[in-house]
Amino acid sequence: MKDKKLIVTGVIIFLIIATFPFWYNRGKAAPMPELELTAKAKAAKVCVRSTEYMRADHMQLLDKWREKVVREGDRIYVSPSGKQYNMSLSNTCLDCHSNKAQFCDRCHDYASVRPYCWDCHLDNSKEKT
Amino acid sequence: MDSSRRRVLQLFGISSLALMTRPVYNALATEKHAQKAKEQMIRGDKALTAKQWAMVIDTRQFESAEDMEPLIEACNKIHNIPHFENQRHEIKWLWEDHYHNVFPGKGARFLSEAVESRPFLVLCNHCENPPCVRACPTQATFKRASDGIVLMDFHRCIGCRFCMAACPFGARSFNWRDPRPFIKETDPKFPTRTKGVVEKCNFCAERLAEGKLPACVEAAEGKLAFGDLYDPDSEVRELIKTNYTIRRKQELGTEPCVYYIV
Numbered sequence: 001m002k003d004k005k006l007i008v009t010g011v012i013i014f015l016i017i018a019t020f021p022f023w024y025n026r027g028k029a030a031p032m033p034e035l036e037l038t039a040k041a042k043a044a045k046v047c048v049r050s051t052e053y054m055r056a057d058h059m060q061l062l063d064k065w066r067e068k069v070v071r072e073g074d075r076i077y078v079s080p081s082g083k084q085y086n087m088s089l090s091n092t093c094l095d096c097h098s099n100k101a102q103f104c105d106r107c108h109d110y111a112s113v114r115p116y117c118w119d120c121h122l123d124n125s126k127e128k129t
Numbered sequence: 130m131d132s133s134r135r136r137v138l139q140l141f142g143i144s145s146l147a148l149m150t151r152p153v154y155n156a157l158a159t160e161k162h163a164q165k166a167k168e169q170m171i172r173g174d175k176a177l178t179a180k181q182w183a184m185v186i187d188t189r190q191f192e193s194a195e196d197m198e199p200l201i202e203a204c205n206k207i208h209n210i211p212h213f214e215n216q217r218h219e220i221k222w223l224w225e226d227h228y229h230n231v232f233p234g235k236g237a238r239f240l241s242e243a244v245e246s247r248p249f250l251v252l253c254n255h256c257e258n259p260p261c262v263r264a265c266p267t268q269a270t271f272k273r274a275s276d277g278i279v280l281m282d283f284h285r286c287i288g289c290r291f292c293m294a295a296c297p298f299g300a301r302s303f304n305w306r307d308p309r310p311f312i313k314e315t316d317p318k319f320p321t322r323t324k325g326v327v328e329k330c331n332f333c334a335e336r337l338a339e340g341k342l343p344a345c346v347e348a349a350e351g352k353l354a355f356g357d358l359y360d361p362d363s364e365v366r367e368l369i370k371t372n373y374t375i376r377r378k379q380e381l382g383t384e385p386c387v388y389y390i391v
């Protein structure tokens with residue numbers, strides 16, 4: 001073990017570099033994005049499902065919608081409360097949430113997800129930024 | 130460890146008790162679950178249904194390309210079809226072509242001039258036995274079981290273009306470029322496509338779901354008929370029965386569902 005000094009220094013340098021992002025960014029966590037609801041969304045009070053469900057699982061819901069609409073041709077969604085909706089991202093979701101930049105994008109940017117929905121689906125937002 | 134008979138039996142007993150916890154847990158959990166999801170996805174009441182949609186084109190009523198212009202325009206407009214100057218990038222859902230290209234091998238030597246000079250409206254034939262569906266490796270293109278429309282699921286298309294090679298009618302187009310900048314007027318109700326996917330006529334599945342006939346049929350004012358091929362009382366069956374009709378490349382056995390009265 002005549003290289004002990006060298007090895008230990010190496011390990012220490014490695015640990016410092018490997019943990020650098022953690023201690024460098026300590027206490028500087030980006031704040032949670034604040035989502036803005038449009039007047040229409042506020043007036044409606046509920047989305048197609050509960051807020052908690054939508055926040056956590058909207059992607060699964062959209063995936064189900066896509067499968068049903070595209071492959072089976074069933075286009076009407078009956079929510080657990082019995083209300084009917086046309087299953088359409090651009091024309092139902094964005095009808096209420098017509099502020100994509102302040103609603104969808106803020107959270108997606110924060111979570112660093114880049115959904116490619118908008119490569120094809122039109123952003124019909126009325127309030128563009 | 131002491132492995133007496135008694136000890137082994139005790140172990141078995143405890144293990145079987147442990148195994149029972151999961152079904153008990155599940156039974157309690159599913160009850161909670163069932164309360165959560167009571168959603169349903171259904172077809173609209175107004176949706177038009179058929180066993181196999183088919184179209185009859187009365188080519189006698191189309192004298193020139195101008196007669197077809199409004200039909201093609203209607204289709205392009207509602208489906209956000211881009212217009213490319215470069216023919217190799219062209220996207221076609223509904224277009225017009227010459228008799229010899231539409232019905233190769235069916236040209237008589239001294240063909241009626243009226244037929245030969247007439248333009249023919251061509252689109253996806255929504256074959257009953259579609260070769261494009263068999264060629265697709267991802268099932269992005271599929272024959273919808275409920276009404277026989279050959280549809281595209283753009284989400285799944287990987288752009289391999291096997292379907293284009295398989296289609297004997299050239300009914301499919303590939304998006305070589307991002308189509309968005311080339312769409313004259315974007316219809317907010319229909320999505321655009323993206324670079325790298327194949328597209329084609331969808332028999333206006335989105336309109337049928339709302340109880341409307343395809344856009345070209347509506348714009349044709351009676352020159353096109355649309356209906357269920359398997360309903361003996363439908364308009365298309367009546368026209369096929371009372372007129373001489375031909376189909377494109379019938380000998381290939383794909384059973385095209387677009388009929389031409391010549």
